[in-house]
Amino acid sequence: MFNEATFADDIAPASVPASAHVSGKAASSRPAQQCGSCSMRSACMPQALNAQELSRFDSIVSATRLIKRGDAIYRANDPFQSIYAIRAGSFKTVVMHRDGREQVTGFHLAGEVLGLDGVCTESHSSDAIAIEDSSVCIIPYALLESMCAESKSLQQQVLRMMSGEIVRESSLMMLLGTMSAEQRVAAFLLNLSSRMKARGYSAAEFNLRMTREEMGNFLGMKLETVSRMFSKFQREGLLQTHGKRIRIVNLDALGRV
Amino acid sequence: MFNEATFADDIAPASVPASAHVSGKAASSRPAQQCGSCSMRSACMPQALNAQELSRFDSIVSATRLIKRGDAIYRANDPFQSIYAIRAGSFKTVVMHRDGREQVTGFHLAGEVLGLDGVCTESHSSDAIAIEDSSVCIIPYALLESMCAESKSLQQQVLRMMSGEIVRESSLMMLLGTMSAEQRVAAFLLNLSSRMKARGYSAAEFNLRMTREEMGNFLGMKLETVSRMFSKFQREGLLQTHGKRIRIVNLDALGRV
DNA sequence: CGCCAGTTTGATTTCTATCAAGACAAGTGG
DNA sequence: CCACTTGTCTTGATAGAAATCAAACTGGCG
Structure with missing residues (x-):
């Protein structure tokens, strides 16, 4: 049975009551929700829009879609048609080399937008794969583009998002x-910590959604090295780990690594 | 004396007669040139515009500016006001870590656009530094944004450029x-080769504008390692080097590394 | 001509990958 | 309920790649 991800095992943010989440239905596509009542609104794309623009924007968000862990929203070379706002759950984006090596280019949490890599060539250059059961809002790009021509604030928002992605990369x-390797793992944990915090969760304690191998593919190292670094931080009293459960004991020291 | 970069020491493209270049003047800012008559037009931003849009675009390109080797167009934390199209010459973009380590995030040739990293926070996140005497067109972002609201093709062009930067990164x-390290250096040479070719120069023989150290900072390795890889390729008959002068002897084999 | 930044090359150290084995947890089916 | 599978994670031993340290070479330029 499909359960929409709710971070139920993390410390829930006060602003996101469990009832705000739609209960799971196995259908892979459902009518769109209203952005105005979405719990991710403040973190999501339409944050800059006024009431009128918001309703217009709602009308172009055609549907939401449930994605099961391991499934892709899109894959490299898929024709580009839409971008996707994450309603709930988490994703990784992956670029593949012909010889099979893969580089994870990012882990993405609720409120973030996926698929902007496709604008340039009208086909995607990466895979976007759910690392837990997740749901996304589908935003057809042609409509978004049209609305950008009319709404200056939306245009600015889209440009800012793209620029933000450039800076992130x-x-x-x-x-x-x-x-x-040590510094990369520390930086990764701190980054994740601050993003969890920004979503109302604890900055110190959370569950990793990705495996050691996925972390390694992101950080440019092997899974064993990730594991060793975790152990090292634990020995040094900066961190406690239990499988995917992470507890940052000394955030400052982790920043000084 | 300032000499505007003309790749005079590379094999010149037929489409760029020397006279197309403005002869050097030490002034750092000059009136804008017309995009319509610019030798870089086909490779540059306004490529998608019709005659009317082009003239409107010309009017927002306020000026060109000469940048000497080693000087910056902008630096990290500078307020973001304009983006810059490279008329002639080459640049590197660099992000700095607090501890002084620097990562070169790109080398940029004529026709490419710099500064889009600033859109997101309204201040730049990198330095853009000329690696030879160069000149750029200054495109005030506020005006560009306004024109985007009116010209769908310009809007699309800007979005494509941004997306392209995301894919590149x-x-x-x-x-x-x-x-x-070996594969990185090979990939770097091939990339540069194809970009030189796209500009009408020889794909096999050209001059590097950057030092071994700058290449290393870009490729995530030390300058000695870059040098060793060059020597290795030379021993293997894939490459001939003489300082910054590069001659790719076996392009295919370099691609198979 | 001599200086100097940039480059090449060699010797050694350090870091991370690789290979291998075992631990652990969650889930499956008998 | 337990044996068993499976995927994930940890840890150790060793190999290999690149960094570091050091020295010499090159070519351009005042």
Whole structure:
């Protein structure tokens, strides 16, 4: 049975009562929800829109879709038609090399938008794969583009999102290009911590949704190295781990690594 | 004396007669040129515009600016006001870590656009530094944004450019995250080769504008390693180097590394 | 001509990958 | 309920790649 992800095992944010989530239905596509009543609204794309724009925006968000763990919203070379706002759950985006090696280019949480890589060539250049049962809002790009021409604030929002993605990727290049394995893992944990916090969850204690191998593919190292770094931080008293359960004991020290 | 970069030491493309370049003047800012008569037009931003849009676009390109080797167009944390189209020359973009380590996030040639990282926070997140004497067109972002609201083709062009930058950076993450030093250097040379070719220069023989250290900072390795890989390719008969002068002897084999 | 930034090359160290084995937890089916 | 599978994670031993340290070479330029 499909259960919409609710971070039930993390410390829930006060602003997201469990009832705000739609109870699971196995259908893979459902009518759109209203952005105005979505629990992710403040973190999501239409944050900058006024009431009138919001209702217009609602009308172009055609549907939501449930994605099971391991399934893809889109894959590399799929024709580009829509972008996707994450309503609930988490995803990884992956670029593949012909020889099979893969690089995870990001982990994405609720409120974030996926698929902007497709604008440039009208086909996607990465896979977007759910790392837990998740749901997304489907935003047809052609309609979004049209509405951008009319709404300056939406246009600005889309451009800002794209630019933000560019900046995010630059800092990942910095991580991959200049940091040691130890520093990369620390930076990864801190980044995740602050994003969980921004969503109302505890910054110190949360569950990782990805495996050690996926982390390694993201951080440019092998899963064994990720594991060793976790053990190291634990020995040094910066961290407690129990499988995917993470507890950051000393956030400052982790930042100084 | 300032000499506007003309790749005079590379094999010149037939479509760019030397006279197309403005002769050097030490002034750092000059009136804008007309995009319609610019030798970079086909490779540059306004490629998608019709005559009327082009003239409107010309009017928002306020000026061109000469940048000497080593000087920056903008630096991290500078307020974001304009984006810059490279008329001639080459740049590197660099993100700095507090501890002084730097990651080169890209090398940029004529026709490419710099500064889109600033849209998201209204301040730049990287430095853009000329690696040879260069010139850029200044495109005030506020005006560009306004014109985007009116010209669908310009809006699309800007969105495509941004998306292209996202894709470019993803593939760089792949390079940094999964490839050996040897493969990175090979990929770098091939990439540069194809970009030189796209500009009408020889794909096989060109001058590097950056130092070994800058390449290393880009490729996530030390300058000595870059040098060793060059020597290795040379021993294997894939490449001939003489300082910054590069001659790719076996392009296919370089692609199979 | 000599200086200097940039480059090449060699010797050694350090870090991470690789290979291998075992631990652990969750889930399955008998 | 238990044996068993399976996927994930941890840990250790070793190999391999790149960094570091050091020295010498090159070519351009004042």
